[in-house]
């Protein structure tokens with residue numbers, strides 16, 4: 001795969017960074033101004049931050065879930081149509097039993113109209129020691145991907161190449177250890193989590209007029225992922241044969257039509273054009289059992305989408321509405337995105353590291 005696959009469009013405008021002292025349920029932001037949210041709310045009954053409006057100290061799980069849903073509703077208002085949320089939430093023991101908070105929240109979000117696209121398992125083997133003697137240490141936490149519709153910005157291809165999956169659909173298990181923040185403390189939210197989420201869901205450039213994000217455009221190649229021995233052998237047979245790229249295209253359309261999805265390459269009658277069938281048959285004869293390998297051929301970036309507006313683009317805006325120490329904002333800012341941090345108590349460091357000013361909200 002060429003480096004082109006990881007090339008991102010450069011937005012015309014520079015990134016902006018702002019932090020707000022505000023309640024996550026009542027954001028001092030205009031509608032449709034945030035492209036992506038990564039956050040971890042205060043967990044239920046874990047830590048008393050000492051603020052009257054704080055979330056997390058509700059008496060029952062049900063009340064907590066209700067508050068989180070109210071919060072998500074407010075985020076829906078500020079999210080653009082292509083915007084989505086990566087939401088990390090942990091569980092709490094009540095009377096020695098896990099409460100099941102994460103899935104109570106996910107279920108309620110689903111009922112409230114969100115799509116729960118993924119439950120990523122964040123696996124953290126090297127966490128704080130857990131003193132319990134009659135149960136195992138809790139070493140994983142879910143990160144839900146909530147979307148408003150099925151048309152959200154998502155760059156699976158870029159993520160797959162950046163994190164070593166070589167174009168295949170990456171796994172929903174994230175092994176990410178803790179890291180120390182600038183103060184020498186364990187940061188609750190490692191920047192790698194944010195980088196992964198932002199790579200998947202925050203558009204690098206958005207049109208300032210129509211609001212459409214630039215999206216990656218892909219084309220199929222005749223190359224396979226040769227780290228798999230089956231694929232390597234398939235490539236060898238192909239390269240030593242008289243088969244052409246047209247044969248590979250035919251296999252790809254034939255293979256997809258087997259799965260009933262080949263509309264764009266079929267002849268309109270619901271079946272493959274005769275010529276395509278013939279080429280596929282020829283290829284099948286030469287490749288035998290390796291034929292199917294070519295339906296998983298690598299894709300490469302052919303470019304990024306454009307819109308008809310003659311307007312500048314801006315960087316995607318990532319928001320953390322419970323920004324705490326600001327790890328997530330720093331991570332997104334370092335990747336070139338605009339950031340919005342919100343917290344009842346936004347700390348000084350965020351303002352210093354991002355050069356942003358706290359606005360009262």
Ligand SMILES: C[S@@+](CC[C@H](N)C(=O)[O-])C[C@H]1O[C@@H](n2cnc3c(N)ncnc32)[C@H](O)[C@@H]1O
Pocket residue numbers: 022023024025040041042043046047049053054055188321322323324325342343344345
């Ligand atoms: C960093 S997050 C939680 C991290 C981790 N999930 C945990 O439970 O320890 C917590 C932040 O949320 C903030 N916070 C609490 N209630 C809030 C609210 N209603 N609106 C905005 N921020 C709030 C707190 O000030 C704190 O900085």
